[in-house]
Amino acid sequence: MPKIVTDVGCPYCGASCDDLEILVSDDGKKILEVYNACAIGNEVFHHASSPDRLKRPRLRQPDGTYQEISYDEAVDYTAKVLLKAKKPLIYGFGSTNCEAMSAVGRVAEKSGAVLDNCASICHGPSFLAIFDNGYPSCTLGEVKNRADVVVFWGCNPMHAHPRHTSRYSIFPRGFFTEKGQRQRKMISIDPRETETAKLADIHLMVQQGHDYELFDAFRTVLRGHDIPDEVAGIRKEAILEAAGIMKNARFGMIFFGMGCTHTDGRNHNVDIAISLTRDLNTVAKYSIMAMRGHYNIAGPGQVWSWQFGFPYCIDLTKGTHAHMNPGETSSIDLAMRDEVDAFINIGTDAGAHFPIDAVKHLRKHPFITIDPNICMASEISDLHIPVAVVGVEEAGVVYRMDNVPIQFKKVVDPPEGVISDEQLFDRVYLRICELTETEPTWIPAKGHAKAPVTAGQ
Ligand code: SF4
Structure with a gap:
């Protein structure tokens, strides 16, 4: 018998409606109907069940084509890109949960990156x-x-x-x-x-x-x-x-x-x-x-203000303290000045939202997109890592536009083997610790740690 999941949150706009009811198939794998959502919210849930979803990371080859790689290889690639770069930029976060924002914050601190979110170009x-x-x-x-x-x-x-x-x-x-x-x-x-x-x-x-x-x-x-x-x-x-x-x-x-x-x-x-x-x-x-745009774009302001004291444009490259100065440490300004030498786009589409000159500068260096879907940024990336859709396949805390935290539910499982943003960055964190031969100061959630990645994978 199909079953109804109630009090489901909608992972789309800043209204973060949490009264949706979803009819899922009796095996709990497929979304059949979405009740109470608007047309956009309805589409988000049905799109997650699309058979065309990517299920493995894709690495661009010298001939321009993509080749599937394992998550371990994607983790290794991301960790090495972050460590090699002098000023890596990790940007996005409108469409993921607070747990992932916190995990990325730890990676940014460990690797010395600039951390910024979509507020940089909206609020x-x-x-x-x-x-x-x-x-x-x-x-x-x-x-x-x-x-x-x-x-x-x-x-x-x-x-x-x-x-x-x-x-x-x-x-x-x-x-x-x-x-x-x-x-x-x-x-x-x-x-x-x-x-x-x-x-x-x-x-x-x-x-x-x-x-x-x-x-x-x-x-x-x-x-x-x-x-x-x-x-x-x-x-x-x-x-x-x-x-x-x-x-x-x-x-x-x-x-x-x-x-x-x-x-x-x-x-x-x-x-x-x-x-x-x-x-x-x-x-x-x-x-x-x-009127905040994305369902959890208020989240980075909450999470990072707690972690670093600033809500956005956070430069952690000095290794000693966080520094925020919009205009100097904001994503588009950094990109336009060609100061960024590695870029990670997560839970947004910088390819669609940034000025073309900023994208052209970013594209000269390693460019990684972490997103469940194909988007403009994924199509110009060197590496595209698909992840579970928060609010559909992954639970987590989101902050509504009025800064009220809401626990979003998981409704169905992600495609087999696909991991969450949080899990991905917990693994990147551990890989950075391995590569730098430093002790982790954070113990990832159970199941997020993986066996060490073999060098050269
Ligand atoms: S898209 Fe916005 S308004 Fe529509 S159901 Fe989702 S959260 Fe609510």
Whole structure:
């Protein structure tokens, strides 16, 4: 009899829904149906069962073709690449669990690498603003139960986080929001008429790149001062109307996305958004939250801040201390300056997301991709190591966009012989210890250690 697995987490977007129900075949090997997920989440689970999945690492040969190798050989190759390089960069982590992030942190420290995650090209500016100005945030549960005014600034959850509005922010009925959407006012601030903007009570079509001015206008109005007839392409009356709604909230929420962090102003936009939240707290109760993209992209910030004291752009090459300085130690800046002499892409697709010149520089040196799927990065890699899909074939802790940790379940087994990111990096760590003839300071989880790899494999 097929069986239902309940309370399953979805390994796709930052909403990290954990209410999925999955029907698996009676032998527990195949996913038959996915319930409660949006179309994207549904596809993630079905894709994991694809017969076309890679089951062994592939090493590029001198003639450009790939040849299958064993995991032991892949571990050996990765360890030697890391040890040989002066400035290896390990980048990605949006789509893996915290256990793997921690395992990679140990490898990066041991081998002297730069450790960076996708925040470097998405919410990195938010980190800078949060360091300077604090982060008056809350949980998505509080939003569901309390928020009666919700502002989406520079984000489009209807596309990027399809269940955000139905599960947390607009439609659900909460403890103090028992009428659901009818009790909430929704404001969208976006230069485009997105699907989210179409749903909103008010859409302020801010002029591209002028968000800072509009934030400033809201602060000016809230402090009782006058503003010009038009700011950032928005009429004064529309700003006053939106400010009135925001001011009269019982509990207001500002969600901001990459429309704030990657337009003119960048971290300054987030900085003033936080200041606006502070101002609003003088007249109402307000909170602010970054719309994080991947299901565990909040994870590296948590794990590495605990391990190294910094959330991203962590340079461990000095061997004595961790050093973080975005612009100097951030992935794209390092790659554009051609300072990286080995690159590991894990749980992301740098081939698709990095500027082409950065990719060309990285491609001159050993380039390894660790990902369950074929992607642009895997296709230009010297070595592609397939791993188990977290949340489908591997359990683990993930941090939702509101920094709430959630235990994701394993639903089915990975293809036979395929190991997890964590297991892979535990083995790389042990191999580095062997090659450097040093004692491991970490005992990997049971089953992760393997017999020593024969030199030259
Ligand atoms: S909203 Fe995001 S986390 Fe939720 S089911 Fe869809 S893709 Fe998965």
